[in-house]
Every structure is written in C-alpha cells, then in structure tokens.
Amino acid sequence: xxxxxKPWFFVVAALIFALAYxxxxxxxEQNGDLQNTIIRGAKDIRWGTDIQGGVNVIFGPEKGxxxxxxxxxxxxxxxxxxxxxxxxxxxxxxxxxxxxxxLVSFPWKDNKSHDVAQTLKDLSQSAELLxxxxxxxxxxxxxxxxxxxxxxxxxxxxxxxxxIEGKDVKKAAAGLSGDNNEIVVNLELTxxxxxxxxxxxxxxxxxxxxxxxxxxxSIWMDDNLLSAPRVNSVIANGSAQISGSFxxxxxxxxxxxxxxxxxxxxxxxxxxxxxxPTLGSDALAxxxxxxxxxxxxxxxxxxxxxxxxxxxxxxxxxxQVAGTIAAVSGYFAVFDSFTxxxxxxxxxxxxxxxxxxANIITAERIREELRKGRTLDGAIKxxxxxxxxxxxxxxITNIIVSVILMGVFGPPDTVWSTLLYPFLWMFGTATTGAIxxxxxxLLVGVILNFIMGVAASRIMIxxxxxxxxxxxxxxxxxxxxxxxxELSAAxxxxxx
Amino acid sequence: MxxxxxxxxxxxxxxxxxxxxxxxxxxxxxxVLFNIFKxxxxxxxxxGGAMLKxxxxxxxxxxxxxVSASDxxxxxxxxxxxxxxxxxxxxxxxTIARSATSEGGTKNTITVAVSGKESLTGDASTKLxxxxxxxxxxxxxxxxxxxxxxxxxxxxxFAKCLVAVALAAVFMILYVALRFKKIGGMxxxxxxxxxxxxxxLIVYFTxxxxxxxIDDNFIAVLLTIIGYSINSTIIIYDRIRENRGIMGDKATYxxxxxxxxxxxxxxxxxxxxTLLAAVxxxxxxxxxxxxxxxxxxxxxxxxxxxxGTYSSMFIxxxxxxxxxxxxxxxxAEKKSASFSKSKKAKK
Numbered sequence: 001x002x003x004x005x006k007p008w009f010f011v012v013a014a015l016i017f018a019l020a021y022x023x024x025x026x027x028x029e030q031n032g033d034l035q036n037t038i039i040r041g042a043k044d045i046r047w048g049t050d051i052q053g054g055v056n057v058i059f060g061p062e063k064g065x066x067x068x069x070x071x072x073x074x075x076x077x078x079x080x081x082x083x084x085x086x087x088x089x090x091x092x093x094x095x096x097x098x099x100x101x102x103l104v105s106f107p108w109k110d111n112k113s114h115d116v117a118q119t120l121k122d123l124s125q126s127a128e129l130l131x132x133x134x135x136x137x138x139x140x141x142x143x144x145x146x147x148x149x150x151x152x153x154x155x156x157x158x159x160x161x162x163x164i165e166g167k168d169v170k171k172a173a174a175g176l177s178g179d180n181n182e183i184v185v186n187l188e189l190t191x192x193x194x195x196x197x198x199x200x201x202x203x204x205x206x207x208x209x210x211x212x213x214x215x216x217x218s219i220w221m222d223d224n225l226l227s228a229p230r231v232n233s234v235i236a237n238g239s240a241q242i243s244g245s246f247x248x249x250x251x252x253x254x255x256x257x258x259x260x261x262x263x264x265x266x267x268x269x270x271x272x273x274x275x276x277p278t279l280g281s282d283a284l285a286x287x288x289x290x291x292x293x294x295x296x297x298x299x300x301x302x303x304x305x306x307x308x309x310x311x312x313x314x315x316x317x318x319x320q321v322a323g324t325i326a327a328v329s330g331y332f333a334v335f336d337s338f339t340x341x342x343x344x345x346x347x348x349x350x351x352x353x354x355x356x357x358a359n360i361i362t363a364e365r366i367r368e369e370l371r372k373g374r375t376l377d378g379a380i381k382x383x384x385x386x387x388x389x390x391x392x393x394x395x396i397t398n399i400i401v402s403v404i405l406m407g408v409f410g411p412p413d414t415v416w417s418t419l420l421y422p423f424l425w426m427f428g429t430a431t432t433g434a435i436x437x438x439x440x441x442l443l444v445g446v447i448l449n450f451i452m453g454v455a456a457s458r459i460m461i462x463x464x465x466x467x468x469x470x471x472x473x474x475x476x477x478x479x480x481x482x483x484x485x486e487l488s489a490a491x492x493x494x495x496x
Numbered sequence: 497m498x499x500x501x502x503x504x505x506x507x508x509x510x511x512x513x514x515x516x517x518x519x520x521x522x523x524x525x526x527x528v529l530f531n532i533f534k535x536x537x538x539x540x541x542x543x544g545g546a547m548l549k550x551x552x553x554x555x556x557x558x559x560x561x562x563v564s565a566s567d568x569x570x571x572x573x574x575x576x577x578x579x580x581x582x583x584x585x586x587x588x589x590x591t592i593a594r595s596a597t598s599e600g601g602t603k604n605t606i607t608v609a610v611s612g613k614e615s616l617t618g619d620a621s622t623k624l625x626x627x628x629x630x631x632x633x634x635x636x637x638x639x640x641x642x643x644x645x646x647x648x649x650x651x652x653x654f655a656k657c658l659v660a661v662a663l664a665a666v667f668m669i670l671y672v673a674l675r676f677k678k679i680g681g682m683x684x685x686x687x688x689x690x691x692x693x694x695x696x697l698i699v700y701f702t703x704x705x706x707x708x709x710i711d712d713n714f715i716a717v718l719l720t721i722i723g724y725s726i727n728s729t730i731i732i733y734d735r736i737r738e739n740r741g742i743m744g745d746k747a748t749y750x751x752x753x754x755x756x757x758x759x760x761x762x763x764x765x766x767x768x769x770t771l772l773a774a775v776x777x778x779x780x781x782x783x784x785x786x787x788x789x790x791x792x793x794x795x796x797x798x799x800x801x802x803x804g805t806y807s808s809m810f811i812x813x814x815x816x817x818x819x820x821x822x823x824x825x826x827x828a829e830k831k832s833a834s835f836s837k838s839k840k841a842k843k
Contacts, residue, residue, distance in 0.1 A: 117622045276640035290781035294774040353774030357767040394727035401723030408660040427656035
C-alpha cells in the first residue's frame with residue numbers, strides 16, 4: 001500500500017463531520033410555513049414505547065378457536081381503522097397468521113398519561129359493520145341493557161335506518177365487473193336468517209335497495225364511514241357490486257373492512273405491556289448522558305494511550321455513531337426509519353466500546369512494529385496488513401449474533417425472521433421490540449466498523465503520516481529517544 | 497539488522513495456570529451455591545403473570561406545612577399486598593424503590609408482581625388503583641408501567657429463546673471448527689468452547705446473585721457475550737500459530753502460549769477496558785435513575801465482559817497447554833513402551 005495523499009485526511013474527516021452534523025441535526029427546507037425534511041436528524045427518530053410511553057399488545061381469538069388467514073387479515077384491518085380513527089398514526093401492526101396473533105404497538109398521543117384498560121377495551125371491542133340508508137354526517141352507537149343497540153345520526157339527532165349489519169354479510173371480495181372491467185367490490189349476503197332474526201341478509205337488502213333506489217346507502221365500521229355507494233337497481237339475489245372508480249388496493253381494503261365487520265372471533269387481549277411517557281423520558285435523558293460519558297471516556301483513553309492513531313480512532317467512532325443514528329432515523333426522508341428503544345441505545349454505546357477494537361488492533365500492531373525498529377511507513381503498512389483478519393474475525397461472530405437477535409425478537413415479515421423461519425417456525429411472535437432494536441444497532445455498528453474502523457482510519461493515518469511535523473515516531477506509539485537510551489543503558493548494565 | 501530496543505517485560509502467566517483454573521472453579525462453585533440456596537426466578541415474560549408499577553406522590557390537598565407529610569408516603573408492603581389480594585384475589589410480591597428523575601428530583605415507585613396462569617385484565621389494574629387510593633387517601637398513584645403475559649405465550653416465548661441460544665451455540669461451534677482448522681485443531685477449538693461456556697455461566701450466575709429474574713434481557717446478553725468473548729480467544733490462538741513458526745519446535749507449549757499472551761496483552765486489556773468503561777457508565781447511570789430494564793441488561797453484560805477477558809487470557813490457554821502436554825506425555829509413554837517391547841522381541 002502506497003502512502004495516501006495528504007489531502008485525503010481532510011476529505012475523509014470532512015465527510016465524517018458532515019455525516020455527523022446532518023444525522024444529529026437533520027437538514028430541513030423552509031417552504032413558507034411548511035418545513036420539509038430532507039435529511040432526518042436525531043429529533044426525527046421514532047422512539048420505542050419504552051421511551052416515548054405507549055402500549056404493546058398481542059390480540060388473538062379465545063383459546064380453542066382456530067382462525068383462518070383471511071380472518072386474521074380482516075381483524076388486522078379493523079385494528080388499523082380503529083388506530084387511525086383514534087388519531088394514532090405511528091403504530092406498528094403485524095399479523096402472525098401461523099399463530100393467529102395480532103401484534104400492535106403504538107406510542108401514547110400528546111405525551112400524556114392514558115388509561116390503559118380503556119384503550120385496550122376500545123381496540124378490542126367487537127366491530128360493528130352497519131349499512132345505513134342515506135348518508136348521515138356522523139353516527140353514534142349506544143348499547144342498551146338488553147343487548148340491542150341504537151344508532152343515532154349525530155348531525156340531526158335522529159335515529160338512523162340500519163338496513164343490514166355485519167352478520168348479514170357472508171363475504172366481500174375485490175374483483176372485476178363483467179361489463180366494463182371496472183374494479184369493484186363484490187358483496188355476498190346471507191341466504192338464511194341470522195340467529196334471532198326473521199329475514200336473511202339477501203331479503204333485507206332487497207327491501208333496502210328498493211326503498212333507497214337512486215339514493216345512497218352508507219357503509220360504516222363503528223363510527224367511521226367506509227363508503228357511500230349509490231343504489232342503481234334493486235338487488236334481490238343477495239349478491240351486489242359496489243363500484244366507485246376504485247384502485248385495486250382501495251377495493252381490497254374496503255372488502256377487508258367489510259369482512260372485518262363480519263369477524264367471527266372476538267379479539268382477546270393475550271399479552272400487553274404499557275409504559276407511561278414520564279417514565280420513558282427520564283430514561284432517555286439518562287441513556288443519552290451515559291452515551292456522552294462513555295464516548296468521552298473512550299476518546300480520552302484512546303488519545304492518551306495511542307496518540308495519533310487514537311485521535312484518528314475518535315473521528316472514526318464519531319462516524320460510527322453518526323452512521324448508526326442515520327441508519328435508525330432512515331437519514332433521507334424517503335427511507336423507512338427504525339424504532340429506537342432503550343436497549344437499542346445501549347447497543348449503540350456497546351458497539352462503540354466493541355468497535356474501538358479495530359482501531360486498537362491496528363494501533364497495537366503499528367506500535368509493536370515501530371518498537372521492533374521498523375520505519376514509520378513500514379510499520380503503518382504492516383499494521384494494516386496484519387490486523388485485517390483479526391478485525392474480520394471479531395466482526396463476523398457479532399454479525400451472526402445480531403442476526404439471531406433480530407430474527408428471534410423481531411416482528412414477523414422481516415428479512416431476519418424469514419431467515420430464521422426454518423428454525424423458529426413453530427413459535428409465535430412476541431412483542432419484544434426492545435431487544436430487536438438492540439440487535440439492529442449492534443448489527444449496524446459492526447458493519448459500520450468495517451467502513452470507519454478499518455477503511456476510514458487507514459486512509460486517515462496513512463495520509464497524516466505524510467505531513468512532516470507528524471512524522472515523529474513517538475506520535476505513533478514508539479518510545480522516545482531518551483527512554484530508548486535509558487533502556488539500552490539498563491540492558492547493558494544488566495548484561496555486564 | 498533491525499535493532500530491537502526493548503526486551504519486553506514478560507509476565508509468566510502460564511506458570512500459574514493451576515491457580516487461574518482453580519480460581520475460576522471457585523467462582524463457579526460460589527455461583528452454584530448461590531443457585532442452590534438463593535434459587536433463580538423465571539420472569540413473568542416466560543412464566544406468565546403480571547407486573548404493575550405505580551409512581552406515587554403526596555396528594556395536592558396535603559399542605560406543605562403538614563408535619564406528618566413524609567409519613568403519608570411511607571407505604572407498608574404487607575398492607576399493600578393485602579390490598580392487592582382484596583382487589584384482584586391474587587398473591588403478589590411488592591417492591592418499593594426511590595430513584596432520581598431527570599429534573600433532579602426524586603421519585604417513589606411501588607411495583608406489584610403477580611404470578612398466575614392467567615394474564616391480568618386491564619380492569620384489574622384500574623380496580624387496584626382505586627383500592628390503593630381508598631387506603632392511602634393522602635397519596636396519588638399513577639400507573640407508569642404495566643405488563644401482563646399469558647402463561648401459554650410466555651412458555652412458548654421461553655422455548656423460542658432457548659432455541660435461539662442453541663442456534664447461536666451451533667453457529668459458534670461451526671465457526672470455531674472452521675476457524676481452528678488452521679490455528680490449533682481440536683484441542684484449541686474445544687478449549688475455546690469451554691471458555692465460552694464459562695462466560696455464559698458467569699452471566700447466568702450474575703442473574704442469580706443479583707436476584708434478577710431470567711427474562712429476554714438474559715437471552716440478549718448471553719448471545720452478545722457468546723459473540724464477543726470468542727474473539728479475544730481467537731486472536732490469542734492466532735498469535736500462537738504465528739509464533740510457532742517463529743519460535744520453532746524447541747519452544748514448549750507453555751513458552752509459546754506465554755509469549756503469545758504477552759504480545760497480545762495490550763490489545764486484550766485495552767479493548768476490554770474500553771468496552772468495560774462503556775458498560776460501566778451505562779450501569780452507573782441506570783442505577784442512579786433506576787432504569788430496571790437497563791440494569792438487568794448492563795450488569796450481566798459487564799460481568800460477561802470481565803469473564804470473557806479472564807477466560808480468553810487464562811482459561812482457554814491454560815487448558816490448551818495442559819491438554820497438549822498431557823497428550824505429548826502419553827505419546828512419549830507409548831513410544832518408549834513400544835520401543836522396549838521391540839527390544840524384548842529382539843532378545
């Protein structure tokens with residue numbers, strides 16, 4: 001390896017500082033009152049529920065009930081609607097179809113304390129799918145003591161005309177209409193009366209379409225309006241089509257939602273955990289403090305002990321931390337971001353402590369070669385060449401471990417859980433996003449260590465060694481001339 | 497010729513190998529004793545059960561001049577346990593703690609752990625909060641953390657975690673087998689694995705000694721230490737392979753190992769020292785702010801790092817030297833036996 005040119009140190013260092021600045025503080029564009037995020041900073045990081053406060057829940061059917069994949073999927077879409085309608089947008093929702101489980105995790109709104117019991121109840125109450133004649137501005141459902149319900153139009157205060165309910169719908173599916181290949185939602189109604197009723201869904205719907213011919217019938221999930229199609233003809237055979245220039249995705253969603261209303265199993269809370277926002281914000285401040293102290297301690301030690309290679313190591317570590325934060329926040333606004341939890345922050349701190357190993361291995365080699373009497377350039381070259389296999393070794397085992405951690409503790413449908421599926425297929429998914437985040441920061445830290453601790457640090461050391469005033473061997477760990485003389489004098493004395 | 501200025505001061509580690517091994521064995525024994533007498537608890541995440549954590553402070557109606565204000569905040573564990581029993585008909589374990597907040601104040605917390613086959617409903621936590629306020633009218637309770645796990649999903653999660661550890665173990669053994677083909681063969685590989693097992697046991701004993709319940713943090717720390725501690729061992733064995741070429745066949749195993757250990761000492765000590773500084777910082781901060789999830793993560797991690805340093809420096813090498821010397825002695829015995837046999841035959 002030839003010595004790298006002098007300007008390269010400044011190029012690499014400038015790149016690292018630029019990465020650090022942008023990943024910590026972000027880059028925003030002010031467009032009138034609107035602020036556009038170009039690069040996400042640390043404040044845009046999505047914090048885990050253990051920091052921000054929030055809930056993790058696993059829902060599933062009652063014991064002994066085996067739900068089909070479609071049923072789980074519709075349950076998922078119900079939860080989605082409820083979360084969105086209650087103003088939660090940054091939720092994570094996964095369906096584990098193998099084990100009939102639904103995993104939900106979301107932070108509390110407005111950073112305030114909330115009633116966990118009520119939240120769980122609101123989420124898991126059985127869904128009400130209602131077809132109402134006309135289109136009220138809003139509806140309110142109240143349940144009477146005897147189990148019946150009354151539905152009121154909130155804009156007029158009058159009772160709504162509920163024409164059919166979820167139990168009258170057999171099935172909904174997205175499809176193409178025969179006539180003009182338009183994307184539609186096909187609705188199939190029951191042909192026999194539901195329990196305690198006298199009319200089948202098809203009969204009720206026939207009557208309703210007659211009554212509301214050329215008017216709208218609105219479809220509601222709980223108190224959310226899903227769609228308000230217009231009745232074009234009387235439908236007597238129990239199979240209807242809802243058209244409305246849907247995209248394929250919209251049609252599928254509406255079909256899922258309607259099926260959701262016909263949900264055959266009751267959502268039961270299997271596991272849950274909740275954290276109050278006040279608890280988490282304290283913990284975040286504490287962990288940040290720990291990170292800053294740990295980083296400073298390591299820098300002071302590295303510079304004091306390894307001098308110039310130590311100084312370079314500090315810049316590299318800064319780059320590693322900045323890179324990890326960028327990988328968590330997503331950096332560019334178009335990328336997905338990861339959730340950062342307390343163990344995730346611990347993972348960043350830990351990977352700094354581990355990552356410095358690469359710099360130490362290289363610096364130790366250089367020091368050793370210098371003390372053997374090699375030239376400065378020779379020592380730097382040997383230090384780089386000999387240390388690569390050791391650094392590679394320590395990173396490869398850490399990569400194996402982080403991948404296992406992510407596969408085991410992560411949500412379903414990720415690359416990691418797919419990788420480990422052959423080994424872990426029989427187990428359900430658990431809500432331990434906290435450890436998943438640890439695996440992620442560890443993995444990213446280790447990979448960045450190759451870029452920063454190996455590549456960047458070599459370029460910088462080699463480039464710096466080109467400066468005349470930095471060619472003092474002592475800066476790279478060799479003993480000073482005075483010390484050498486003392487030592488050889490002592491050696492001679494002991495020989496004599 | 498290159499002049500070597502420094503005669504490195506060599507520590508004679510391998511001369512004391514018996515002491516190092518005995519020390520490790522003693523620590524293991526202490527751990528086992530703790531395990532027998534103190535026992536170990538699986539967390540509710542694995543067994544099923546519930547945990548409710550409330551922070552509590554004086555009610556706003558209590559005036560600052562009230563002399564007995566501080567007495568109101570003294571909660572009695574047994575009384576709370578009785579309230580829990582009354583509210584949700586379950587036995588519980590109560591912990592009371594006081595910790596710092598980021599605003600510089602202090603915070604009182606009370607944790608109610610309930611074990612049981614069935615998970616706790618949200619209603620139960622509401623009911624308990626009501627009962628607590630009834631019994632302590634001058635104190636405000638705020639539910640800050642709750643956790644409820646079904647026994648079946650808990651057991652399944654535990655099994656999944658164990659499979660994960662097994663998986664990591666298989667991968668590490670494969671890796672070691674592959675890697676050690678070049679550097680020392682079977683003897684080196686097996687002693688390296690023994691060192692990992694030692695480190696894992698230390699992590700486990702840390703959970704036992706500190707009374708942390710075995711939860712997903714345990715699994716995370718275990719896997720991390722498995723991945724981490726093998727590296728120092730590999731670096732030292734790598735150096736042994738390099739030095740065998742330099743020192744030739746005349747050097748004894750102990751000399752070889754000793755030289756290699758000394759040459760890699762700077763790296764081993766400094767790497768582990770920096771990591772230890774990082775983890776120790778986390779431990780101290782987590783203690784001051786009472787962040788339980790991080791305490792039960794960082795303390796065992798610290799123990800694992802220390803154990804990893806010790807085992808890679810003293811356990812794997814010492815065992816390796818003992819193994820090779822024993823085998824050579826055996827070989828020599830065999831040789832001389834067959835030699836005398838052939839002599840006899842000649843006669």
